[in-house]
Amino acid sequence: MDFEWSEEQALLRESVARFLSDRADLESVRRCWGDDTGLGDGVWEGMCELGLPGLLVPEAEGGTGLGSLEMGVVAEELGRVVHPGPLVTSAFVATPLLAEVADEDARWEWLPGLTRGELRATLALEAQVETTGESRLSGELPLLHDAAAAELWLVPVGSGPALDLFAVERDDPGVSRRPLGQVDGSRRLFAATLEDAQARRVASGSQAADALASARDRASVCLTADAVGAAERALQLACAYALEREQFGRPIGSFQSIQHLLVDMLSDLEQVRAATVHALWALDQPDVQERRLATAVARAAANERLPRLGASAIQVFGGIGFTWESDIHLFDKRLCSAASLGELAAVTLERLADAVLGEASKNGGEARGSA
Amino acid sequence: MDFAYPPEAETFRGELRAWLEANLEPRFRDLGQGLSLDREGIELLREWNRRLAEAGYAAIHWPEAYGGRDAGLLEQVVLAEENDRAGAPPTLNPIGLANIAPAILQHGREDQKRRYLPPMQRGDEIWSQGFSEPGAGSDLAGLETRAVDEGDCFRVTGQKVWNSLGEWADWCQLLVRSDPDKPRHAGISCLLLDMKLPGIEVRPTTTITGESEFAEIFLDDVRVPKDALLGEPDGGWAVAMTTLTSERAGVATLHLGVSRRIARLAETVRARSTPVGPVAREKLARLYLHGRLLERLSQRALSAILSGRAGPEGSLVKLVWSEVEQEIGETAAELLGREALGGEWARTRLAARSYSIAGGTTQVNKNIVAQRVLGLPRDR
Known part of the structure; x- marks a missing residue:
């Protein structure tokens, strides 16, 4: 029973945290708030120097060959600065999927660039697309993270043994994208239309379906780990403000009503953190059912607890917390959007209902069937 | 990891x-x-x-x-x-084994360890704890049960409340005010009290469940031998702290009963209505989620102790546990209706009322976490 970060993981956290606080602080987040790519002034290049794009790529393929726990460490740190860039999308979701199942040609062509960060990819987590002729796709991609920053889009068509995973290029003439209207300017979310877009099949069949399911879970847990980092920082900012802000001749943090609100936030944070770290661990375990359940528990926890933590943080700040000038809303928005992305919160709860009532979950059944 | x-x-x-x-x-x-x-x-x-x-x-x-x-x-x-x-x-002897024995082991004389520990372990002698008083609940250091040093014995007078197993106890770990002139924490002693001594009256306390798992102890000029002292004279606060902080395994196992009760509630609901309706499914899903979160938090608390990391989890486990236990009772009432008016589920619901009171109220615990973990100033 060891729930602790290793020394190496702590060192990784330290170096990423130092880099982010030097180069990607909240001022820089504000500078690129709501822009197309969130790449920032040299921030992406700095991440490449740290080797982050190849974190999950096996050493034999030129990457660092680390695992989901290390990925979680980085994601938490990104959340602490509400980082706007495409690292999670490209390095933690799309790249490892490609590394895991893509055919030899695709790997040879794209993996080195992705690993070095010269190229970026995104995975369409939702796709209403069909093949139109050989190597052509048409249809809608209702949600694509970082579609402007990523040159390469991975698009799944079909499911189970009939799944095909295609790669489409952002700049193909048959591809058009539009930003989704949403309030969290720290994320880049797009919808896209494919009209007879040139596509290349990179993987297919049950093995690809399993890898896709695992990539979805990884995306889900990343979102949660990022939110844990953001929530931790929001709580720290709220505590610092409660110590500094005086009313009635004393710091508001000396009032029990404020203290209990902050303790409730801490309790929510630590529960979500515990579930998230467990889910990060479970991602690399062979038991698929365990992985799916751990992912669902972490997601449901974040969905239920973190938007209310964000709201409480603003409550502690009072009126100033409702202004654009205060930083606390950046965190509230990040926590709320995390709960609205990935699997629908209601669907995650359905899966937990299946688990507690001991029924075979429909989604779990699919995962089992294709495992 | x-x-x-x-x-x-x-x-x-x-x-x-x-x-x-x-x-x-x-x-x-x-x-x-x-x-x-x-x-x-x-x-x-x-x-x-x-x-x-x-x-x-x-x-x-x-x-x-x-x-x-x-x-x-x-x-x-x-x-x-x-x-x-x-x-x-x-x-x-749940309290004896987990809480009182560590205090005897740390503060007791060798003859006390040899005398008290073996029969406690076998259950031959039952132990209770005499800490709380009518006027000293959350503020334990406000206790007033008086022990006067008479040379050959302590003469003890006062009242204790919330003695678990008090009705059956052979021995009691008793906190007394031995020096009223010293600062509050420095004038307390700990006595190992033989419950058969003259002047002791035990009255069962009937709780809202209708059961009597606690008792009140009335002490009227009880002559307690000097060698009943555990630890130093006026050193009772240190003994009490050992007792109150020693149950480390407790935080790591609180989730076991919770998980069992949640599974049983889900089984009961499923047996009553097939298919289980959407609102009931959501209630059960959230309850299950909260049970799993308690389990994860407990595991992290355990891991923190094992690795020597100072973490906030241990302080939060009891708070979270009481919330989930109470939610079980409320959910059972919502999903089982009149069936939960009596029997097991009514008992679960009522008993859970005490979980945010006993062993440190939720409100006092939150004050402590705010000050010790979050570094906020004391209210005044």
Whole structure:
């Protein structure tokens, strides 16, 4: 029973945290708030120097060959600065999927660039697309993270043994994208239309379906780990403000009503953190059912607890917390959007209902069937 | 990071599981839930307790010299898990073994350890704790039960409340005000009180569940021998702190009962209505989620202790546990209707009312976490 970060993981956290606080602080987040790519002034290049794009790529393929726990460490740190860039999308979701199942040609062509960060990819987590002729796709991609920053889009068509995973290029003439209207300017979310877009099949069949399911879970847990980092920082900012802000001749943090609100936030944070770290661990375990359940528990926890933590943080700040000038809303928005992305919160709860009532979950059944 | 238990703990689990399968007869199973027992129940529990003691499973965390196994925290957790799995009854001396014994081991004289620990382990003598008073609940250092040094004995007068097992207790770990002139924390002593001494009256306290798992103790000029002193004269606060902070395995095992009750509620609901409706499904899903979160938090608290990391989890486990226990009772009431007006679910709901009070109220715990973990100033 060891729930602790290793020394190496702590060192990784330290170096990423130092880099982010030097180069990607909240001022820089504000500078690129709501822009197309969130790449920032040299921030992406700095991440490449740290080797982050190849974190999950096996050493034999030129990457660092680390695992989901290390990925979680980085994601938490990104959340602490509400980082706007495409690292999670490209390095933690799309790249490892490609590394895991893509055919030899695709790997040879794209993996080195992705690993070095010269190229970026995104995975369409939702796709209403069909093949139109050989190597052509048409249809809608209702949600694509970082579609402007990523040159390469991975698009799944079909499911189970009939799944095909295609790669489409952002700049193909048959591809058009539009930003989704949403309030969290720290994320880049797009919808896209494919009209007879040139596509290349990179993987297919049950093995690809399993890898896709695992990539979805990884995306889900990343979102949660990022939110844990953001929530931790929001709580720290709220505590610092409660110590500094005086009313009635004393710091508001000396009032029990404020203290209990902050303790409730801490309790929510630590529960979500515990579930998230467990889910990060479970991602690399062979038991698929365990992985799916751990992912669902972490997601449901974040969905239920973190938007209310964000709201409480603003409550502690009072009126100033409702202004654009205060930083606390950046965190509230990040926590709320995390709960609205990935699997629908209601669907995650359905899966937990299946688990507690001991029924075979429909989604779990699919995962089992294709495992 | 590894959620598996080390091989030594698994070896211990295997031995214990085999022993429980061979020894836990049906008559012992699920005995004493809620500690509301009659004399017959007490004797049956005592018989079970002796079996445990003879096999060396009654107090595994104690030093070997006093009949324990010097077991670490993980083995204590394994023991709790296996007891839970097998449906084994609680020990007759939960507070004695987990809370009072560590104080005797740390602060007691050798003759006290030899005298009190073996019969406590076997359940031959039942122990209760005399801490709270009508005027000293959350503010324990405000206790007023007076002990006057008469040279050959202490003369003790006062009243204690909320004595678990008080009705059946042979001994009591009693906190008394030995010097009213010293600052509050510095004038308290701890006595190991023989409950058969003249001048002691025990009255059962009937709780809102209708049961009497607690008692009040009235002390009227009780002459307590001087050698009953545990620790230094006026050093009772240190003894009390050992007692109150020693149950480390407790935080790591609170989730076991919660998980069991949630599973049983889900089974009951499913047996009553098929298919289970959407609102009930959501209620059960959230309850299940909260049970799992408590489990994860407990595991992190355990891991923090094992690795020597100072973390906030341990302080939060009790708060979260009481919330989930209360949610179980409320959810049962919502999903089972009149069936939950009596019996097991009514008891669960009522008993849970005390979980945010006993062992430190939620409000005081939040003050402590705010100050010690979050570094906020004391209210004034």
